[in-house]
Amino acid sequence: MKLIVExxxxxxxxxxxxxxxxxxxxxxxxxxxKGENGSGKSTTLRGISGLLPLAGGRVELFDETGKQxxxxxxEYCHYLGHQNxxxxxxxxxxxxxxxxxxxxxxxxxxEEALDEVDLLHTxxxxxxxxxxxxxxxxxxxxxxxxxxxxxxxxxxxxxxxxQSVNVFTGICHAFCDDGGILIAATHLPLGxxxxxxxxxxx
Amino acid sequence: xxxxxxxxxxxxxRAGGGALTGVLFFLVVVTVFPFAVxxxxxxxxxxxxxxxxxxxxxxxxxxxxxxxxxxxEDGSLxxxxxxxxxxxxxxxxxxFAHWLVTGLPLVLATPVFGVMLNLSGLGIAAxxxxxxxxxxxxxxxxxxxxxxxxxxxxxxxxxxxxxxxxVIPVLIFGVGAITGALEDPAPFTAPFLFxxxxxLFTSVLGPLAASVxxxxxxx
Numbered sequence: 001m002k003l004i005v006e007x008x009x010x011x012x013x014x015x016x017x018x019x020x021x022x023x024x025x026x027x028x029x030x031x032x033x034k035g036e037n038g039s040g041k042s043t044t045l046r047g048i049s050g051l052l053p054l055a056g057g058r059v060e061l062f063d064e065t066g067k068q069x070x071x072x073x074x075e076y077c078h079y080l081g082h083q084n085x086x087x088x089x090x091x092x093x094x095x096x097x098x099x100x101x102x103x104x105x106x107x108x109x110x111e112e113a114l115d116e117v118d119l120l121h122t123x124x125x126x127x128x129x130x131x132x133x134x135x136x137x138x139x140x141x142x143x144x145x146x147x148x149x150x151x152x153x154x155x156x157x158x159x160x161x162x163q164s165v166n167v168f169t170g171i172c173h174a175f176c177d178d179g180g181i182l183i184a185a186t187h188l189p190l191g192x193x194x195x196x197x198x199x200x201x202x
Numbered sequence: 203x204x205x206x207x208x209x210x211x212x213x214x215x216r217a218g219g220g221a222l223t224g225v226l227f228f229l230v231v232v233t234v235f236p237f238a239v240x241x242x243x244x245x246x247x248x249x250x251x252x253x254x255x256x257x258x259x260x261x262x263x264x265x266x267x268x269x270x271x272x273x274x275e276d277g278s279l280x281x282x283x284x285x286x287x288x289x290x291x292x293x294x295x296x297x298f299a300h301w302l303v304t305g306l307p308l309v310l311a312t313p314v315f316g317v318m319l320n321l322s323g324l325g326i327a328a329x330x331x332x333x334x335x336x337x338x339x340x341x342x343x344x345x346x347x348x349x350x351x352x353x354x355x356x357x358x359x360x361x362x363x364x365x366x367x368x369v370i371p372v373l374i375f376g377v378g379a380i381t382g383a384l385e386d387p388a389p390f391t392a393p394f395l396f397x398x399x400x401x402l403f404t405s406v407l408g409p410l411a412a413s414v415x416x417x418x419x420x421x
Contacts, residue, residue, distance in 0.1 A: 049284060050284065051280055051283065051284060053418070071287070074284040074285075075284070075285060075287065077284065079281060079284055081277050081280055081282060082277070083276050083280075084273070084276065084277060085276060085277040085278045085280065085281045086276065086278075087209075087276065087278070088215060088276070089213060089216040090209070090213065090216070091213065094209075094212070097205075098205050098208075098209045099205075099281070101204075101205035102205050102206060102285060103281075103285050104280070
């Protein structure tokens with residue numbers, strides 16, 4: 001599997017936010033997006049995930065045989081933004097079960113995914129009972145309930161304590177070892193061998 | 203898609219969901235009319251179809267502002283937009299769920315309110331049928347308004363202003379059908395079929411228009 005981003009440019013309100021972003025990632029690669037606050041990290045990630053229209057360039061995903069994936073790129077990506085995409089009124093189980101059914105391609109069960117982030121005991125609690133860090137861990141569990149070859153994570157470790165960060169890096173390692181492609185905007189090194197770094201400056 | 207429908211209904215009946223606010227608002231609107239019109243039962247039963255339809259129309263607009271705005275606030279909308287193979291189908295399901303929790307209860311509550319307005323048995327039946335056929339259109343048209351104003355804080359007022367002119371045909375044919383059933387020379391079938399046509403038409407066009415809006419309003 002191969003992800004190619006070539007000369008990507010994104011405009012917002014007629015102003016170019018990022019331009020000339022090019023990189024190539026293969027199965028098992030991780031890309032860390034770095035840059036100052038407001039330099040366009042989130043914009044870049046949203047552009048790759050197809051949530052923002054590109055002003056120029058291309059983002060394409062190819063399989064092992066060099067054939068382009070069918071349909072839209074965004075359907076092959078998991079996106080974890082600043083918000084957790086969970087409903088406070090529903091329980092943790094209901095939230096994760098919904099995303100599993102909505103996204104399709106089930107991978108881990110809800111129980112297994114929650115166990116990975118050490119939150120199995122909260123499964124029947126309403127989501128708004130959890131602390132900020134626990135909420136973040138549940139949204140990391142969302143990435144594991146459905147199978148997607150590409151993970152795009154925007155500040156995934158915000159609100160996590162150091163122990164949870166270790167758990168999270170472990171999850172990222174396992175994902176890349178399985179042949180996934182990971183793109184993350186984070187200040188923490190993930191320690192993945194094939195880690196590349198993309199610096200964004202304005 | 204069934205999962206989405208289940209989630210939407212669950213959310214609306216949980217705390218802060220507001221499933222019953224539509225019916226309660228309907229109750230308030232219908233209750234104040236006799237006080238304003240006076241105790242003339244003949245006049246009241248003559249006005250009843252219009253009162254019931256206006257009440258249903260206003261009640262259906264409630265909660266429309268939250269159709270997408272709430273999902274946007276907690277980040278769900280990004281994931282929904284990304285993972286939907288056909289976004290229009292997803293929006294259809296969301297609008298349909300909105301109708302199930304706001305429109306359908308109005309239809310079911312109509313007999314009670316019909317009696318309050320001195321409406322005959324036939325009139326109540328005709329009102330229920332015309333509300334059942336017409337109120338889904340309000341949700342489908344409303345989805346477009348909700349998609350347009352998704353980025354605006356407190357977009358509720360804007361949605362009403364955008365949506366109300368578009369649902370006037372629904373109101374005309376809805377009340378027309380009830381009048382047709384109650385008064386002899388006026389036809390029932392023609393306005394009722396128009397009403398059904400509007401609902402079918404908007405059930406396709408509304409979600410499509412809303413999906414284009416949502417795709418372009420991502421930020």
